[in-house]
Each structure stands twice: as C-alpha cells, then as structure tokens.
Amino acid sequence: QQKQPQPHEAEHDDPISRFQNYLRINTAHPTPDYASAVSYLRSQAQSIGLEAQTLEFSPNKPLLLLTWRGSDPSLPSILFNSHLDSVPAEPSKWAHPPFSAVRTPDGNIFARGAQDDKCVGMQYLEAIRGLRAKNVRPIRTVHVSYVPDEEIGGFEGAAKFAASEEFRGLNVGFALDEGQASPGEEFRVFYADRSPWHVVITARGTPGHGSRLYDNSAMENLMRSVEIMSRFRESQFDVVKAGRAANSEVVSVNPVYLKAGIPSPTGFVMNMQPSEAEAGFDIRLPPTVDPDLVRKRIAEEWAPAWRNMTYKIHEKGPLRDYLGRPLMTLTDDSNPWWSVFKEAIAAVGGKLAKPEILPSTTDARYLRQLGIPVIGFSPMTNTPILLHDHNEFLKDTVYLKGIEVYESIISTLSSFQDASH
Numbered sequence: 001q002q003k004q005p006q007p008h009e010a011e012h013d014d015p016i017s018r019f020q021n022y023l024r025i026n027t028a029h030p031t032p033d034y035a036s037a038v039s040y041l042r043s044q045a046q047s048i049g050l051e052a053q054t055l056e057f058s059p060n061k062p063l064l065l066l067t068w069r070g071s072d073p074s075l076p077s078i079l080f081n082s083h084l085d086s087v088p089a090e091p092s093k094w095a096h097p098p099f100s101a102v103r104t105p106d107g108n109i110f111a112r113g114a115q116d117d118k119c120v121g122m123q124y125l126e127a128i129r130g131l132r133a134k135n136v137r138p139i140r141t142v143h144v145s146y147v148p149d150e151e152i153g154g155f156e157g158a159a160k161f162a163a164s165e166e167f168r169g170l171n172v173g174f175a176l177d178e179g180q181a182s183p184g185e186e187f188r189v190f191y192a193d194r195s196p197w198h199v200v201i202t203a204r205g206t207p208g209h210g211s212r213l214y215d216n217s218a219m220e221n222l223m224r225s226v227e228i229m230s231r232f233r234e235s236q237f238d239v240v241k242a243g244r245a246a247n248s249e250v251v252s253v254n255p256v257y258l259k260a261g262i263p264s265p266t267g268f269v270m271n272m273q274p275s276e277a278e279a280g281f282d283i284r285l286p287p288t289v290d291p292d293l294v295r296k297r298i299a300e301e302w303a304p305a306w307r308n309m310t311y312k313i314h315e316k317g318p319l320r321d322y323l324g325r326p327l328m329t330l331t332d333d334s335n336p337w338w339s340v341f342k343e344a345i346a347a348v349g350g351k352l353a354k355p356e357i358l359p360s361t362t363d364a365r366y367l368r369q370l371g372i373p374v375i376g377f378s379p380m381t382n383t384p385i386l387l388h389d390h391n392e393f394l395k396d397t398v399y400l401k402g403i404e405v406y407e408s409i410i411s412t413l414s415s416f417q418d419a420s421h
Ligand SMILES: CSCC[C@H](NC=O)C(=O)O
Pocket: 150, 151, 152, 153, 154, 196, 316, 360, 361, 362
C-alpha cells in the first residue's frame, strides 16, 4: 500500500526519493536550472564514489561527466548518456504540478521529465550504486554523461561534446541513450533517429484590394504549396495506415506555423491582400530516405521559384557519418555490442521488441556521426508514451525494475571482452 506523498519526502534517501529530488529541479526550457541539476547529480556521484567533472562548452550550459574506472582502461569504454533539460510544461493542464514529482497512491510519479529522460539519468546512477555495493568491478571503464540542450537541438551540448578533445580521450566503443516508453510487455529499442529539418517557405505576390480576384497573390501561392505538402503528408501517412511502414519509417511533414497578413491595432487589416506570406514545417527524415530527393521536391514542388516562392531548409544536425553512411546502428549478430546488450536484457527476464527507428530525434545522432554504435533505450514497459505530453508520469515499480535492467546491462557490457572491440 503506497502512502500519500508528503512534503518531507525529499528528506528520505531511497531510490524513489532520489528520483523525485531530481524531478523537482526545474530544468525546463526556456530557463533550465542546469546549475542545481549538476550540483545534485554531483552530490549523488560523490556518495557513490564516482569521479566527476563538469565541462562547459558554452557559457552556462554545463555538461556533467561521471566515470567509473575499469580494470583495463585500454579497452574502449561504454557511455550512458541522458539530457539534463526538459520541454516546458503548462501547469494549468496538469493534474499535479509538473515539478512536484507527486507520487499517487497507485505509485505513479508525475513530473515533466519523468519519462523524458530524468528516469534513465538517475537509473544509471542507481544501477552503479547497486553494483558497487555488490563489489562488482568493471573491466571496461563506464562513463555517464548529462548533457544540456538536447530538447533544443543539442548544438551547444552533445554536438560540442562529441567534437571535443575530452570526448576523444574517452575512447567510447558503445553508447546507450534514451528511447521511448512501451505500452506493452516488450522493451522498445531504437537503432536510429529521424533527422529534423525545419523548413520555412515564403510566398511573394501581387498585393491588392481585398475585393479583387486576380492571379498570383502571395496567399494563393502559399496556399497552393500548403495543399501540395498536405497531399504529400497524406501519401506518407497512408503508407503507415495501410500497415506498410511504421510511423518513424516515413517522412513526416507537419505545418507548425502560418504567418501572413497586415497587422492592425485590432488584429489584421481585412481588406488588403498581403504581398508576402510564410509557413513553417517540422519535417523528419528517416535515415533510409535520400535527402537529395526531399531537397529536390522542396525546390521544384513545394516552393518553386516560378510560383514566386523561396525557402530555407534548416537541417538540425548530421544526416551521415564521417564515411558518408546513414546514421544507423546495426542490430544483428555482426554487431557484438548488440548481442551482449540482448543477453543482458534476457538475463533479467526482459523481452525486446523488434528494433525500431525513433520517430523523434535525440543526441545519439552526434555519437553515431562519429561511427560509434548507439542504442536508444528507456526501460519502461506497460507505460503510456507521455514524453512532451501533459501529465507525464512513470510508475514507481517500472522505475525500480529499470534499475535492475541497467544493473544487468552495465555489468554485462563492462565485462565484455573482445579483441577487436
Ligand atoms: C532540432 S532537434 C530537436 C530534438 C528534439 N528532441 C526531443 O524531442 C526533437 O524535436 O525531436
């Protein structure tokens, strides 16, 4: 029987309280409190006996790196990554305040970040705490990183970390990063992310009186593009609805803003047709799609110059690794890390779902860009997918099971010996 949450729960020192403490630090954008999060995690690392260093690749954007030294530091290390930041929350839409980390009588812990991804960040630490208590000593060195700014692209966080001398010095052979919750019994695993493009299309055209019918207005030009893009969106979605591809295996094109009109003190001028109109789209490309074909489609169909359109493609991160290969981690027996990972899951009675492409995007892409194999994984079974949603929560028993899963993963991976890896 769970007790009602009490304000003094933060004083307790058990895995759930420590998770709640981390969740209560407001690291939501646009003003994430990174300093408090890093200071809390450093104190946890110290109580476990891990080495800690804070790196700062951009001012006020600290990155915490913890290290559990292995007995054979010549072997490539293993990295467990998570991000410090969260997306914002609208408190009025939540049943419990988003930074209260309230635990309800049925064990659900409500907080922004409970699934994305403060759970894994703390579970890594709890697993290491548990292993050290059992006197396990890793052969490979284990690193745990807490990076800023994942939710806004990772450009000042993981991207700079991956490009740094410090990172090169870690000699990372394999990494784990966040995944997504699984509503069923099987753990979901992700071998790739989709790459985000933010695309802005702008139409120009003839201005004129609101009563006139004429060709080539900016609005007409923009709306024609929006129709064409909507049709493409539908065609991709149809493939998913027909069961021929997963959501994350097609190109998603979603309009996110429309901007046009001539402002007036009371809203917009209603009897003038504007000379400029703009729309913004969130586009996601699976690694299996040729980006040049999408570029061509944008240039020729979605924003053609002959319809007085211009466009900007903001590519948010890399699409290929340093050898020009799509950013995918092999999940077959040719990748020994994958086999060892599978073993570790089976050892705690876990079932793995068929590996998937993540519909969204994580910092894993910056590591895969370096050729490092990365698996996206957040051990949450029987859990609704609530990342970025209202009332994000994680059940206490699911959280605790995840610690056990990581104990198995960390001990198995860190004791894996193979001459060529
Ligand atoms: C521009 S990169 C954005 C990264 C972000 N990550 C998680 O939600 C996402 O939108 O997928």
